[in-house]
Amino acid sequence: MAIIELPADPGALTPAQARAFFRGGPSVPTSGWCTGFAQANLIALPREQAFDFLLFAQRNPKPCPVLEVLEPGQFRAGILGGGTHGASDPLADVRTDAPGYRIWRDGSLVAETPDASEFWSEDMVAFLIGCSFTFEHPLLAAGVPVRHIDAGRNVPMYRTNRACRPAGEFRGELVVSMRAIPAEQVADAVRISSRFPSVHGAPVHIGEPAALGIADLAQPDFGDPPVIDDGDVPVFWACGVTPQAMVMASAPPLAITHSPGMMLITDAPDSDYQVP
């Protein structure tokens, strides 16, 4: 595999530049890329399962806040180069523009690929789900450290013992991302992230990983091991990888997702999702 040089300052890229870069293939996490623009999780399912998933998302809005649902077979989204924010990006494509994809058959991971096009069909319905990377920029702007960005790592993500509300044939447990926050800034992290309810919003849990069924913070189920400084408190946010845990538990015939931490970068500014 050819060595591809990463941009010196990925935060300064435009979303269209980042998408074009990832369309070429490099599978790296997108945390810290394209400062000020929202990122999105992906899950695509056959039309037959689309209602159950939309209902699953509606019943589990913390882990599955839906930003956009495409028509069956469509791979161009309004917020992803489709022209709802500024000029259209004619090459934008949900099948190629994340750094990595996972292909699931009957609940088992069968392929990991930088280009999911060959698995697509007219029958697939794509869902874009909000991502907590979106509020990392406002956290940084408020002086709250985001340790995985500082360390150049992916965020650590964990499966938990909390069941999602089922919908139709879909069930599964909550997945969380974790950020270690200095104790005196935990309240700031809550206050700031809660202003972004459609990209997971306020934390679901603060401190006490064991209460979520997480035995060892050092061994995340997805992403990279955490950096935790003295005086940090582990803060847990609902995570858009939850649909992948749902796929593992529910075994739909086919699912296409992004790879954890390797998101679609949208043209929507973070502020679109900010309240009040």
Add this chain to the structure above:
Amino acid sequence: MAIIELPADPGALTPAQARAFFRGGPSVPTSGWCTGFAQANLIALPREQAFDFLLFAQRNPKPCPVLEVLEPGQFRAGILGGGTHGASDPLADVRTDAPGYRIWRDGSLVAETPDASEFWSEDMVAFLIGCSFTFEHPLLAAGVPVRHIDAGRNVPMYRTNRACRPAGEFRGELVVSMRAIPAEQVADAVRISSRFPSVHGAPVHIGEPAALGIADLAQPDFGDPPVIDDGDVPVFWACGVTPQAMVMASAPPLAITHSPGMMLITDAPDSDYQVP
């Protein structure tokens, strides 16, 4: 029809008491009832149309924030006496507990009734949609007058010239509610309502009714004529009657909705829907 005396202080009733009262039939608006508890719009559609409606709601989250979707045929909701908040209310029933219902066939209003049970079937899927009455209590608590409550009237609601994003076979225009707010308190009304995004959140429009295609504020399409004092500015919020405009425009074979302003009163405290 027997004369039924209204409660002296409807704001002090519990949700279960109010539902029991409405189950008896009186068709009055619920604005100001059960202080501190969220109210909900209703639309029920045959299962065949449920995905298109859920997608319509997802694509139009300001007018159609979904609080709960029931399984086909079900008429008991968790937030409506189903026991998710405190004790279960065994008689709670989405078909009877709003003060009034509208029955629609092929987009035409064919009946208005205090009890929709006879039109229900195993095939109907009920959606509970957030209602702006929910943030009227916090507005009042902040000293912002809510003129239709003071006047003992229903809120005025208007069809607009703004198209919703279509979904499948569903389309229609945005419906808004209007509250006349003293100019010096408009910013407070924005700030406070924006903390409740799942019950319509921040206004969609402030001032200039003509820009929304509203020719005469004195003649609302639903509800009662407004009370507007000197120095008031008309402030418009997305309204949960929008699904009824969708029904008129899209003509599904059957739809059951509440009557505008006559809501289902839930057991969920307003604070459940508050961010940050």
